[in-house]
Amino acid sequence: MYDLLVVGAGPYGLSIASHAADAGLSLRVFGRPMASWRDNMPDGMFLKSEPWASNLSDPAARWRLDRYCxxxxxxxxxxxxIPVEMFAEYGLWFARNAVPDVDERTVIRIASLPGGFEAVTEDGETVQARTVALAVGVMPFVEIPAALRALPRDLVTHSSHHGDLARFRGRDVTVIGGGQAALETAALLAEQDTRVRVLARADRLSWNDVPPPWERPWWQSARSPHSGLGCGWRNWFYAERPGLYRRLREPTRARIAATALGPAGAWWVRNRVESAVEVRLAHEVTAARAVPGGVRLETTGADHVETEHVIAATGFRATRDRLGLLSPELRASLAMVADGSPEVGRDFESSHPGLFLAGLVTAAGFGPAMRFVHGATFTAGTLVRGVRRRLHTDGPAGVIPAPGRCEAAQTVSG
Structure with missing residues (x-):
């Protein structure tokens, strides 16, 4: 039985695996490295975060993005x-240098058993481990507006479903959303001669400013420090102090997680959108139906749109119920917070002892940084320390305690 099973090989999973290997844990890592970055983002996209805030994490900080570049x-x-394809290649380089061998098979089911967990791979192999770190990224949590969910995938897709937009060349496409994914997707479509429009429910678009220079007068830095999530003390707190963020009251954490760093376009995509893309503001889709040649959308803008295809760039909703690879019993045992996401303790341990969570699904507990690569550094070190505490607490017998509230489990393991 392994000490730790890491499920997922994106930035969070690879970072956790690097820290776990350095800590001497026996582990297995499953997942196709950087799969969503390689398969679900079209060529021509760029990272929105700064290069220095986009490092995967190894304990010695040797395998940074700048070193790969x-x-x-x-x-x-x-x-x-940084181009997305370069970042994906960086992740593969990191995996080769900082992580034990990654098994690229998909884990399709995880269940609890006495002393730990059992994982089943796509070809039927079973693997047992005393603890599990679930780092499944964003793809299980794709959110499509209710009005569009009944339509078939040949008419409606999510922005994360496309590694190549060439199929839409010469067609008419409507993109739903007002954030970076919507605006950059629309720009790329327009640049390949797709007839494209954006429907956004907000009454105006938000655009991020060009970041100030790295070197600047001390008083400017003191007033608005750089951080992995942008300038300003509030962003600095979210980015650099997730452990303190978790000490906020749950209603405050929930409000911030739902509203902070809301939809906005990067400064470098603004001209590409404003010069080439029709944007209809205050247009929320209220109903949709298939019509000959495509889709008819009814909107709150008191008009309708007929289009050949709809791309919903409407984000992700990381709820417990969308963790479909967990057995029903294990999934139901997880305590939830107000937004439906699983509750996590100070070490990213869920309410089921030995099951640790990472990435977007922990944003309600540790803040907006968990929505970005930048959060992987804090997560990896903290989570692996939690795994070591859990393994130590379990003792030689290797018995995982019965499920309970995560705070109680953390007190026992402290």
């Missing part, structure tokens, strides 16, 4: 966005 003859510079 140097091996490719390029320089990672503040204020210059």
């Amino acid at each position: 140097a091996t490719q003859g390029t320089t990672a510079r503040h204020g210059e966005p």
